[in-house]
Each structure stands twice: as structure tokens, then as C-alpha cells.
Amino acid sequence: MDFVFTKEEEKVISEVREFIKKESTPELLKETHELERIYGGKLGREFIKKFAANGWLCPNWPEEYGGLNMSEMLTYMIKDEMTYSGIPHSYVAAHYAGATIMKYASDEIKEEFLLPISKGEIEFALGYSEPSAGSDLLGLELRAEDKGDYYLVNGQKTFNTHAHVADYHWLAARTKFDGPKHKGLSMFIVDLDSPGITIRPMISIADSRTNEVYYDNVKVPKKRLVGEENMGFLYLMKALDYERMFPFGHYRKLFEHLLEYVKETIVDGEPIAKNPLIRQKVAQLATELEAAKLLYYSLSYMLDKGKIPNYQASMEKTFVCDLSQKLAQTGMEILGQAGQLTSDSKWAAISGEFEYYYRWVIVETIYGGTNEIQKNIMAQRGLGLPRA
Amino acid sequence: MDFVFTKEEEKVISEVREFIKKESTPELLKETHELERIYGGKLGREFIKKFAANGWLCPNWPEEYGGLNMSEMLTYMIKDEMTYSGIPHSYVAAHYAGATIMKYASDEIKEEFLLPISKGEIEFALGYSEPSAGSDLLGLELRAEDKGDYYLVNGQKTFNTHAHVADYHWLAARTKFDGPKHKGLSMFIVDLDSPGITIRPMISIADSRTNEVYYDNVKVPKKRLVGEENMGFLYLMKALDYERMFPFGHYRKLFEHLLEYVKETIVDGEPIAKNPLIRQKVAQLATELEAAKLLYYSLSYMLDKGKIPNYQASMEKTFVCDLSQKLAQTGMEILGQAGQLTSDSKWAAISGEFEYYYRWVIVETIYGGTNEIQKNIMAQRGLGLPRA
């Protein structure tokens, strides 16, 4: 056993840290925050191209595709640092679609997309959810009909978060309309400026934007089919296994801000740091963050050993997402009345960060698979309990 | 609205209190504790006959059956007082079977049993659970075959708590062996000393006794069938609606002991009552006990208005049972190392009450319908959510 990073790992991560410190500007951090940390903003794109030039966007990829052939451990460490430092850290192409392309797509697609992805030049938008396909992905109904040279696509997607800033749609569509539902899905890469695509904003309670994407007789060239037709569900599931990680550096940072606040604040003449209730609350958060860290890196350790996390990824996701909600609520309890003030209020505590995150964390236990779905996975895959 | 008892109610309850104070002896309380508060011990029987002579065992029953025609409110108050004061308070005949007999049984059975029950002269043992029928009562397999004059009963019951001290078995048996499961059960009253009955002890982790009851060609006279043949499941369900109450005076008393302890105890030179963590814990328990009280009396209020609590009874049961576990755990946290000592240890805190209850409360969220079953009921009956 060993619970520290190697010197080599520390060296790389300190370079990353150094780079971010030097290259990230307040404007970039502001843009990133306003985009809810997704990739695609103007400053974000500029920054990430420089960042990715070091191979840090997809460090675990082979060198031929712009990676560094680095360990998953380092990949996770870099991701943690990215989330911690407030630069864009939610990537669809680099961190969701890429591995699937590498494993299943045609050489033509690989050649066209993988290097631009790892260099941070292009971004995808996730195109999974539909009005009737949420937790139950197999409920998806968007149709792609084989018309010889192309597929004709019609239907509606929803909660496609990156669509308004991305270049391509990483689209799951139904290509077979009878037979078992899981044998009729296919994956496509679609230009988001294709004629017939309409993108409509959906605004969240954290003021962030996600989108509805409408397909009205959109022609998608055959060569943009990923892998085999009707194998899409398999790719999706495999991708989830490989890709599911939930870095939480931003929550670590939020906690640090809370800790500073507790150390500095005096209420009614008493430092609140002396209050046993607050001490317990802060210590509990610190403890859970430590547990989350150990879960997080356990995934990369497994991957580096050639094992595929499945229930473990569900566990880490659930644990971190629950923790984010506890952190937001506990922080609010500690901040008291000042906590309810928004960032542009003169008396806001910690620049309104908790007010903002209190709204944001609502979605954590929902997106990317609800807690309920994750717990089903843990029980069934992790413990072998039978399906109903 | 009105959240106090009436003067008349207070008057009755103070008579009850007075009586218990006068008539209950340390020996009775010890026996009651050792029998886990069920009725059937020697001293308990003596005491209860005197107690019941006042009509207090079944105060809501009509006078012709030995009751006082009193309100459910008073009935609940008396039950609360009984639990609070440590006298026997778990009755099968008076509080489970009685109402069903009154409503559905033949005149012959009513005449034979109702007065002796309300006078505290006889006790039943609940005969529902079987090895394969726990939460799923319809899984029960004990067979009663119609043999003309009598039923021939074969099979096994389990977790029949009063069987070793009771006089009769309040037995659910299968009388129809094909067709829908819920249309094949019947209820019987069986002499527990009938030939062919064997009672074997099962000892719990709280040192209490429950029983397995084996039926080997036991002949049960036809006249001991309750109501109609094959209508047993209906009776059972109705009985649950009417009878489900979960008094918790014993937990109120346990809390009072904890509160006294907190007021009196000095640790490392500081009164623990000054510790903000302990103050919060105690206040939270007091608050939940208050909520439990309001839930408890809401049931009797409904009954007095002629309404039948169903999801409300599940809510009260779940709430109180969860609370009992929180109380035991929180008490243990407050008592520290002394809490783990058993009652016969010189250094035991609060006479080892928490050590004992810590073991006992395990069963609270399980028996009489698990929390999971109760929550299903609340969702389906209380909120109209559909069955899977």
C-alpha cells in the first residue's frame, strides 16, 4: 500500500499548477464560472489550447492521438487540479466521447477527430437525454433513418448542456425501430451547424444554461456513424464504465474558503471557531472530503491495473454528490444570515459562493445517473443482488 | 383546534396514575421488564385484574363487554400511561383480537371471550408469522383442514411472542389451498394446551423470549372459527387499521432519565449540560418526542371522529420506532463509556437502561410491519402512488 503520490506525479502536477497559476486570468475564471465550468467559451478555448499543448487534456491517451501515455492516476490528479483551480473542466469530447471513438470508430473518424480533441480545438455536446429518456436511456426516440448516403434524423433532445458552445453533437439515436430496445441505438457525430438543427436554451436554477436540441430532417453523412450500426447502447455503457469519474476539486476549494471563514469570523464577540457545534460540522466535512479523495483515486488505481470500475464509480459519484449537498447546507448553516445573500450583495459571505452552490448542488445527485440508479448499480453489480 | 386534554380526561388519567402508583410493586416492574412488557406473568396477571376492574384495559369498549364506552382519546392516554409506568402494556387479546371478535365473531365466541378479555383474565398469543410469512403475511402455509366437526391443523408459527404465557392462540391459518392467496385464510381461537401443540422458545438479543409454535394434527373445534371461513385476511387487515397504535411512554420515561443524567453529571470538572453538542442532542430528542406525541394523539382524534387511520398509523409507527433508535444511540453517545455497561455493573449509567434498550430497539423498526412496508403504505394509501 501507499497513500501518497510519487515524486514524478508530484512533479507533473506542480507543473500543471504552475501553468494554471500563470495562464488563468480573472476574466477566464469569470467566464468559466458563468458557463458552469463547461468548455466552449471564448477565453476558455484560448486557454485550453495552450493547456492541451502540454498533453494535459488527455494525458492518458497514446501519443499518436495527442496524449502523453500517462497513467490514469496522473490523469485523475490533473482533473482534480483543473476542478480545484476554476478553469473549464467539463469536457464532452476529451473525457466522454474520445475513448469510445478510439476504441470503436472508423479510422477516418479517428483521424479527423482525435488530435483536434486532445489539442482542445473542438468540443462536443452530449446528446443522450430526451423528454422521455432520462434515467431510462433506452426510452430514447430520436430517429435516424438510413437513406443510403446519409441518415435522416428527426426528434428532440433535452438537457444537452454544451450544445450552445460546442462544435459537434455526440448523438445517440434510434436506428432500429423494432426488436429489443437496446439493440437499436447508434452513435453519431453531427455538426451542430447542420441545417435543420435548432438549439433552444433551458435555464437552470443556478442560472446556468442547458439546451433542447431539435432535429428536423437533418442529414448526417454515413461516415459520421460511430462504430457499427445498432451497437450504440453497448458503446454508451462501456463509455460510462471507463469514463465515469467525478472530480471534486471545486468542492475542496469551497471547503477551504469555509474553513478560512470559520477561522476569521467573530460573532457576538466570540470567534466562531470556538463553537463546538461548528467545530464538529467542519471536521465532519473535512473527514468526508478525505473519504471522497480515497474513493476518487481508487478508480484511477483500478484503471491503471487494467480493471474496470463499475460499482466503484457509482459509489464515488454518489458519495461526492451527496457530500456536495452536505457541504452546501452545512456551509449555509455556518454562515447564517449572510449565507443567503447573492454574490453581488455587499454583505455576502464568501462572495456568495455558498448561495450559488446551494442552488447548483441540487443537480449533482441527479445528472450523470441519479443516486437511485447508482445505488441500484452498486447493489446489483457490486453485491450481486437480483433485479426485481 | 385544541392541544390540551379536557378536565375530564385529566381526571381519569390522574386516577389511573394514582392507581398504578399505589398498586405497582418493584417486583411487578421487574417481572414486567423481564417479560419485555408483555402480559401473562404471575404478578402481571394479578395486577391487571385489579386494573381492568376499573374498565381501564378496554376503556373504549361498550359496557356490556366490560368497557367504559370511553373515547379513543382516553384509551390512548391510558395506554400512554401504562407504557410510561412500566406495567405490562403489550396485550394481544385486549388490544388486537378483541375488536375483531366484537365485529366479526359469533355470539358464542363473544360471550365466551369478551368479558374475560376486558377483565384481564385471559390472554392470547398472536399467531401470524411463519418462517415463510414475515412482511408477506400471505405467504403463510399453516393448514387448517375442515374435518366436519373440527379443523385439523398442521404447520409452524414463528415469532409468536406471548405463546409461553398466554392461554389462547389467535391463529391465522390457511383453509383454502387453491385460488387467490388472500381468499384462503381464516382466523381461529385455539387453546394453547391443545394436544399436538409444541411451544419452543426463541431468545432475542434483548434477552426476551418469543416462540416457535408447532401444530401436529391439532384438532380445533369448529365453533372456534372467527367469523366466516376464508375471510381471515380481511379481518387481519381491518384489525390492523383499527388497532395500530404505538404508544411510547416508556421512551418518554427513558428520555426523562437521560435528561436527569445530563443535568446531574459533571465530566472533567464541567457539567455536561453546558456542552453545546449535548444540548443540541437532548433538545432534538425532546422535539421529536413532541412530534411523536402529536402524531400519536392524532390517531385517537381520527378514531373519535369515526375516521379510520391507515397511512397515519404507519406514519406514527415509523416515526416512533425511528425515534426509539435515535434515542438509544444518542443516549449512548451522551453516556460515553458508562453506557456500554449492563445493569448489573457497578458503574453502569442510568442502571444500564440504555445498554438494554440499545439492544431492544433493533426490533422496533421491524416488528408489526417493517419501516419499508409502512412507507409503502404511506406512499400508496396516503399519496395514491401506484403499485409497481
Next chain:
Amino acid sequence: MNYDLNTEQKMLKDSARKFFSKEADSIFIREMAKDEKGYSKAIWKKMAKLDWMGILIPEEYEGSEMGLLDMVVLLNEMGYACFTGPFVPTAVLGVTTLLEGADDKQKKSILPKIALGKKIVTLAWTEESGQYTSKGVNAKAEVKDDSYVISGTKLYVPDANNADIIICAARTDSSSENSEDGISLFIVDAQNDGLNVEVLKTIQGDKLCEVSLNNVKVPKENLVGEEGKGWDILKKVLLKAAVAKSAEMIGGGRKVLEMTVDYAKQRNQFGQPIGSFQAIQHHCADMLTYLETSEYMTYQAAWLISEGLSYEKEASMAKAWVSDSYHKLVALGHQVIGGVGFMEEFDIQLYLRQSKTAELAFGDADFHRELVAQELGL
């Protein structure tokens, strides 16, 4: 015991339900959150016509003298509609403070105007610490000639931006070791020189304000109650306001439960309504339990107050329990409704915001548990 509302209360409840569903739909609620004032004068007038401002006001001052339980019935519906504005500051905070402390002349001059909807009043208690403690009051009031001169900064003052009168807590004496001594309350005209109000932006968009007082002159006769004895008044106001706030929360909680259950019944996944899944059923069952216990706790406390019985323990229990429960109830509702509920256009978010501000107002759960501990003799 009697768990039912009486006939008048049921009528009040029904008419309030109808009123708010007609006058204040969720689009209106969203508008008010962004609106500078945060309330509509037209609706205010209609509410006054219904005699709601005067529910706590004795008949001799033109009120209907109904009591806190009736107020709770109304506030329950206000919370159900997620309705905000200067009603609670005026008709609960303002009225209660005056009833507890003001002399007949003061009452005569203000209460009838409140009852008729002609004056908006609020109470400026907390300051930078945001704490409802005696130590939290540090604004100073000094006697100068026939006046008191007040200076300091009051924070989190509800609807001070709309108020005609701000009742202000300030320290007239700092010499005592006991910080509860020396606090006084003053009726301050909001138009007074040296008084400045700024709205603070909150998660809900309700109008909590900063009120800066810079040598604000107040005539001596505007002192409420005895000089230096304001804390006795504030303590009572705190608990009554906490119960009023609990009433808003149970109303909101009822609405959230309804939204959630409706959604769970209609939304299909895996070929069946999600409400048929046990995990969803248990979330909903927990929500129901939080709600009904919260209702009982709130009504009990309000009833005790209305009856003039001892209410301190039960009021603090109610605010502690309801604050925690409402928070958990809303979180479960969001979890059931999922992604759709994360969108601005679905109404549950309004209640998420309401639950947070209500949790903090007039003492949060930890604060009131500490009061419960004191009531238990700890």
C-alpha cells in the same frame, strides 16, 4: 385535543387559497423576486379589504382580533403560494412588537392604519452578525434634548424599503454586564433624515434590507415600552415570528409535496410511472412525514400562543423541527423530480429558495434547539 380548524378558519383558509391562486401565480412570484419593491400595491389593497392586516389587532384598534392561530392559517396559504412582501413584517412583526410594548397612544396612532392597509411597518433587529441575540444589538441611541439620536447599521431588515415605519432596536445603555439590559425599541419614521435603506439581494429575492442610521433623531415619545427593557419585548416577538415563519414553511411544504407526487404519478421511465418505484415511494413517504409533523408542531405552538398559554418550548421546537424538515422535504422533492426540477421554469425552485430564507429567519434550527435546551432546564 382537537386537530381541526374551526369553521371560520376553514373559510379563511379557502378564501386565502382562492385569493392567492387568482392574484399571485408563480409567474407573478418570479416577477416580485426581481421587482424592486417586491410587492404589488393593488394586491396589498385587496388584502387589506379582506381585513388580513388586522388579524392580530384588537378590535379597539380596528383589527379583527382573531389571534395567531388564524394568522397561521392565512400564512400557511401564503407560503403555499410562495407569496412574499411586507405582510409578515407589518402584520406580524410590527403589530406584535407594538402589542407587546407600545403604549395606548402609540397603538392608537399606528395600529388602525395598519389594519386598514395604510401603513407598512417593519422591525429592525439584527445587525452585522445576523444573530437574534442581545449581543447582536449594537446600534446606539443617545438622549439629546427631547429626542433620542440613533446611529448604527441594521441588517436583514425585511421590507424596510417599503416601510413607512421602522421599529428599531438600539442600545441606550452599554454599561451592564448582561447584554440583555439596555436595549430599547423606537418607532422611527422611515422618511427620517439620516436613515438610508438599501435592498440586499437574497437567494429568494425577498426584500431584506440594510438600514443605516446616521444620527437619526427620534422624539422621546417614540420609545416603545420602557427604556432599556426592549429585550423582554423582542424575546416574545422572536418566538411569535418564528411560529409565523413556520406557518409559511408548512404551506410551502404542502405545495412541494403535491408537485412531487403529481410528477411521480405522471412521469414514466422503464415503462412505468416513477412513483411506482420503491425508492421514490419512500422519498415521498418521508416527505409526507416531515410535512404532517411540521403542521402539527406549528399549529400546536400557534394555538398555545392564541390561548395565552405558555408557548416558549413548543414555539422553539416548532421552528427547529420545521426548518430542518422543510429543508429535507424540498431536497427529496428535487430528487424525485430530477432534471426538470433543476430548471428555472419548474416551480419547485421557488420553494427551494423560500425554504432557505425561512430557515434563517427568526433563528435557525440550531438556534432554536439551544432555546429548547434552556426550556428543558439545561
Next chain:
Amino acid sequence: MNYDLNTEQKMLKDSARKFFSKEADSIFIREMAKDEKGYSKAIWKKMAKLDWMGILIPEEYEGSEMGLLDMVVLLNEMGYACFTGPFVPTAVLGVTTLLEGADDKQKKSILPKIALGKKIVTLAWTEESGQYTSKGVNAKAEVKDDSYVISGTKLYVPDANNADIIICAARTDSSSENSEDGISLFIVDAQNDGLNVEVLKTIQGDKLCEVSLNNVKVPKENLVGEEGKGWDILKKVLLKAAVAKSAEMIGGGRKVLEMTVDYAKQRNQFGQPIGSFQAIQHHCADMLTYLETSEYMTYQAAWLISEGLSYEKEASMAKAWVSDSYHKLVALGHQVIGGVGFMEEFDIQLYLRQSKTAELAFGDADFHRELVAQELGL
């Protein structure tokens, strides 16, 4: 980072699993809970032969010098079997105290005997308050001629009834305002005049004892470390013992999860295994999460200690997290297993008892969270 045991550790784990399943089934565990001594000398000898007593003992004192991580591997299996007795008091508490504080002569005289299984040792720290605080140490030790004379009552001393040597914390100086000053540790022969041991009955039936000292004379050379500086030793012992106790808990937790999942797969109700119900699945998923996080936290702390790195924060985090998690895990297990698990004859109850005593030993969750707060600079 590396989450795997090394080959030796895996072998140790396997052989321990086999050993306990052969030597100490659950019937034996029940017997020991009732047994006066609570351990079997025959098994003790076998354990000694496996060199387990000496895991923490340097080679120069006849130990195998493996370190706390290896000890944790073994204790994990001990916890899995719910095995109790004087092993932890001797091989962890006793050995760690001596290693932290004793001089070479003391070590030479005791450690080899421990390693060979010839001496049972324990540490008498807490007293009536049951608190692992410096203020909790009030037994007095006074110098008289060439001896210290100790008087006082030590409580919750594990296996003092079996011990040959009791290392005893007593106050040699009460004059300092800082209660951490003036505590000293003494090696006390259990046969000493004036020393009396009585077993306290606990929920688990492990042997916590009352040790009364009535003018017990101890030669000066039996002082461990410097006079008055015992607290520095105890602080380290506390955290290491807390991690050792966490190791027992994760072993117990693993066993409870296995029992629970097995039961959920086999038990049918409503025509299907109860493990197919979502409520049961989610209980089990929560148990799994509690378990795996507890394992990681424990191993990390043990590894830090073994490596000589700073471990204070992580050790307290581990004990706090594992204590809470194990409690919740067992409660969920009981809920899944239902009525059957409430019966004495089903083994889960042994772990319910273990979880409670382990939660309390060497500081409970609240206690260690307070230490974490201190480590965070609060």
C-alpha cells in the same frame, strides 16, 4: 498511490482468516463473552506461535517488526471473526506504550516476553469519566523512598483481569494549570499488593475492568519515560489504538455485509428474493459505501503510521468516520435481516455489540472530530 496489500500482507490476511474460522467460530465467541477470562490460553499460545504478538515489536526484542499496517491486516480478520481477548491490550496498547516511552531496560525485560506470548499487558488510562482526556487522569502517584505509591480507580481497562502487567497512568504533579502536565506512566505488576481488579459487564462481554489501586508501591525504575511527561506518550498511543480499533470494525463490517447480502439473496417474500426490492438494494448499497470508505480511511491512517509520516489528522478522521459508519452499517444489516436477526442465534447480533464497544473505545466519533478540528487549525 497503491491500494493493495503486498504479498506478505495478503498471506497474513489469508492465514488469519483461516485461523479464526477454524479456532473461533461464533459459538466460541458467544462462550468467551460469558467466560470469566474471555479468552482461551490454548488459542493464545497458537497465536503466539504465529508471531502475531510481536508484529509491532522490533527484531532486537524478538518481534517481527512489521508495523501497524500489518497489525491492521490481522486485526481486520480478528474483527471479521468478532474475536476478543487480551491481544489488542497486549500487542497494541502495551507494546505501543512501551515503544513510545520505555527505556531499553524496560523494553528488554518485557517486549520479548510479549513477543513469545508469555506476558499479557494492558494500559490503565481512563477513570470514572471514561474520557481519554488529560483531565480524566486523577489517580495519584507520590514518591516515597525508592518507590512511587499509587492510589486511585482506573476504569474501562481492557483485560486487566488477564494481565500480568498493567501500565498505569497517574498524576505525579497536580500543580500545573495545564492538565496535560504532571501525568506519569508506571509499569505495575498485576500481583502487586493493594491492586484489585474487577471485571465490568459490557454489552459485548469483552473484559473491561475496574482496577483499584490502594497505595500500590512501584519501584522508581518502573516509571515509563520522564516523570510528568506521560501525556505525550498517551496521545500517540491513543491514535494508534484508535486506528487498530478501526481495523477491527472494518473486519466486522465486512462480515455483516456478507451476512446481510447472503440473507437478502436467499430470503423470499412476495414471491421474490427480498434482495430484489429497491429499498433493500439501497440499504445494501449504503452499507457497501460505509464499508469501503471505512476500509480506505483505516488503511491510509495505518500506512501513514507505518511509514513514520504525519498521521494525526488521518487517524482521528478514520476513527470518527469508521465509528459512525460501522454503527449505521450494522443498523442497516439488522433492518434487512429483520426478525431473524433480532434472535440471539443469528450472528449479526455479535457485531451489533462489537460495534458499540468499538465505537466507544479510544475515543468516539465526537471526540475524534474534535481532534480533527484541532488538526485543521481550529
